[in-house]
Amino acid sequence: MTPDYTSSEMMIVAASRTLRGARTVFVGVGLPNIACNLARHTIAPDLELIYESGVYGAQPARLPLSIGDPTLVTGALSVIPMGDLFGYYLQGGWVGAALLGGAQIDRHGNLNTTVIGEYDSPKVRLPGSGGACEIAINARSTLIIMRLSQRAFVERLDFLTSPGYLEGGTSRAGRYMPGAGPMQVITDKALFSFFNDDREMQIDALYPGVSIDEVTAEIGWPIRQHESIFEVDPPTDDEIRIIRTILDPEGTVTGRLA
């Protein structure tokens, strides 16, 4: 039986569920944007969306095309200079959760969005940090959304742009990093956490119909597994309905990423 949802939709649903009861989320466009809006419609009705462009409490009248889309401004609760957003909201400790992604991630949740190859003679020049470096340090927690692949889940980053748990264990402690670090990694096949003393990524849950081997095959190091891996509940009819009829009726995001 083919499931009646795409892997992008499953990712969106899984990400949205991690925001249960959250008050604020720092959000990008595309899939994370839909996940956050889905959470507002379901398990986090008081969730306010914060965009690094300087927007708090956005209420977009259409699917935003970028984090600087004018539809995020119109009808927002507050629109402020970016210095205030990063200084008062993020560094001030008011960002509860933040969604991050990257081209590469290592076992301790450190992210690379800067370069593939050498910095001075790159094979692929990536976008760079943007706000990710300070978000990874200051947001109370981060959620990482990435598709599984050997190229992305690597033994060694080409460049560490945004810190996760650094060398693992208590590496963040005593280094004036106010945030707790990555809580979860949400992929297209499984969910991971870092809930162990080494702060090393571990498989917590599989999506319906996915085997452990399909997951470990995409990871560039011997991945830890939680002692009792569970299966994620598939999207509910309600979740799928909200995504397809309200949040992304043209399939711009879910279609493109599927």
Place this chain on the structure above:
Amino acid sequence: MTPDYTSSEMMIVAASRTLRGARTVFVGVGLPNIACNLARHTIAPDLELIYESGVYGAQPARLPLSIGDPTLVTGALSVIPMGDLFGYYLQGGWVGAALLGGAQIDRHGNLNTTVIGEYDSPKVRLPGSGGACEIAINARSTLIIMRLSQRAFVERLDFLTSPGYLEGGTSRAGRYMPGAGPMQVITDKALFSFFNDDREMQIDALYPGVSIDEVTAEIGWPIRQHESIFEVDPPTDDEIRIIRTILDPEGTVTGRLA
């Protein structure tokens, strides 16, 4: 023959004339406010008034009662948070001239607005710095307005709130004090400057009908005299007319201080 103006009016006129061609002035209320507005009506038509309350380009519809008067807000060019005013305008180097006063001044133009007597057991507790300390350091130049008296022009300050030329000479140099320091001291009897190598206060000019002895008698140290002291031109009919009919028709300031 009794002159047909008060000493307050002469002070206002003398202060206004120092602003010839100035673009911005950092201003308090009372006599300095009238002086600046007189300058706008006469020799500095492009002068914009900056108030530490966060107002740039005020156009008060009535005589402002304080630097936070709402009439300074309505019709201003820009009203901003105080942090922006002190950071971007003052420290940023955009304040051309600033008017300061004080309870005590010494021969190098240092000012006390904090305390008479010991700091920990004061005879008179004065208002304190307000913005004066950073204004004295960052404004491109300062103009000091004070009435002459032995109690005010002292050999030794009880407390140095706002720096003038500190110990004199080149004391400001190499200390990251962007402003040039006090240009002039405007009193009710004479004008003083610091245009000598020691940066020590000197009598430059006397008001009409005032003798040197009347001035030196009010100063707590042997005051220097410029080699050719001149006599200040009395207020013109136009200056007096603007003060009395436009700027302070009820004599609130000129009357109270006369």
Place this chain on the structure above:
Amino acid sequence: MHDAIAEYVRDGLSVAIEGFTAFICFAAGHEIIRQGRRNLTLIRMTPDLIYDQMIAAGVASKLVFSYLGNPGVGSLHCVRRAIEKGIPAPLEIEEYSHYGMIGRYTAGAMKLPFFPLRSYTGSDLPRMNRQISLVQSPYSEERIAVVPPINPDVAIIHAQRADAEGNTQLWGLLGIQKEAAFAARKVIVVVEEIVDQSIIRADPNRTLIPGLIVNAVVHEPFGCHPSYVQGYYDRDNAFYLAWDGISRDQQKTEDWLQEWVFDVKDRSAYLEKLGKDVLSRLDPGDAPTGSLNYGAYT
């Protein structure tokens, strides 16, 4: 107001009622006096009449400030009496310049370990206040003055309007209210009007304080009298002048506090006692902004 003060302003806490000349929430100050708070640390750039009254009433043991004055009038006699003579009780002081206080609030709001500013060179202030320090720049020879963060236990901010969740809009002198609110552990917003959220959302650049950081929203029209609220009422300058006389004498001050604070139940009773004539004398007249378009972008 009673409940917000009772819940958040406890004995021994630090409290910042901010607003530079404007937006000074006398209603909150009077309620704190009425509830008999003690040993507060009062924080404010310009203590103004409100802290003069609170200090005369004995609520404070410490004052953190940058300018002591009755703006445009003269001295704060009650504060001076406390500092110079210990009446009604000794008052510890901690003193900065304006930009120093701004820097303290800003560092507090941004969770910075310090705020750098070009001030204090050659001044005696750092000698009397060891909190003012220096930091070496890694880019030049400069050692620049720094001040530490301040995080008041409670900030009380008055504004024109907010929605029920505390998303607060303010126009006129913005002072240091945003920084004080973000720096504080608890925030009480007091407004002239509580409006529908759609009004806030129609002009999002005007929102100074987000409901996210607000713990209580109090609806208190004319809550700033004798201070003012831009576009709503003018400063009652006659009172600022009269206070200069009253406050010179501790007994006269206490009589005034009895009559205008202890003997009135709340702000409504105060306004009734004040009378409609005073309030209508303070009407500011009209100066409209005009309307702008944000675009619907549907």
Place this chain on the structure above:
Amino acid sequence: MHDAIAEYVRDGLSVAIEGFTAFICFAAGHEIIRQGRRNLTLIRMTPDLIYDQMIAAGVASKLVFSYLGNPGVGSLHCVRRAIEKGIPAPLEIEEYSHYGMIGRYTAGAMKLPFFPLRSYTGSDLPRMNRQISLVQSPYSEERIAVVPPINPDVAIIHAQRADAEGNTQLWGLLGIQKEAAFAARKVIVVVEEIVDQSIIRADPNRTLIPGLIVNAVVHEPFGCHPSYVQGYYDRDNAFYLAWDGISRDQQKTEDWLQEWVFDVKDRSAYLEKLGKDVLSRLDPGDAPTGSLNYGAYT
């Protein structure tokens, strides 16, 4: 526009055209290309399509930035081609995070020797950019990251409206425009409308940039297309998508530059070529703020 660019944007200078996703002044960028400037240092948090085009045209030798992307679409192929392959010319880069760039502009605007921020801990960025340094707090054990000030020779800021003296009002995403303008040695303001000063004075809290710091005011309606101006027009997303295809190839990019920059005399000619249909497709519809009262206070 021609005269403002000719006077202030000279070969070898550093230039910041700011505006985060919004208010990006393509009209100024195109004029710089048309006038054949060389060896510019381009400064911008998010280089966006405008710097992609300018770098493809060979005006720049260095780029200072924090995020390289075609927002919501993908890569900036021309910038990547310059960095990865030196086409059309090698491009030196100096790279920060967003808050690092914000801090650099802020320190530049406030004439601070450095700006402290909680970032970069554990990141490789400070290894690649030695400008990012550390400072010891005098109040704790903390060593906090700092960035140095930046003072562009020229900042170009687009906004909805200004008066003839350059007192400039802006609503929507405020980005880092105020800081960039105060940090710059010369400021060019480009606006959709030049209005009477009385309109500016009617809403003084809305003024982001004072005329005091502005060297030239240029009236250039639709000067941001294909970027947008809040309340005036929408982003032309079709172009942002199309650019992804054009920009992958240097020759196609140069053909586009020939057609849309070199072969059009100025912004009016560009708009005429673009056609009225495109502009009317970008109409944002209405979302009015309503009017407020500042009070006359006469």
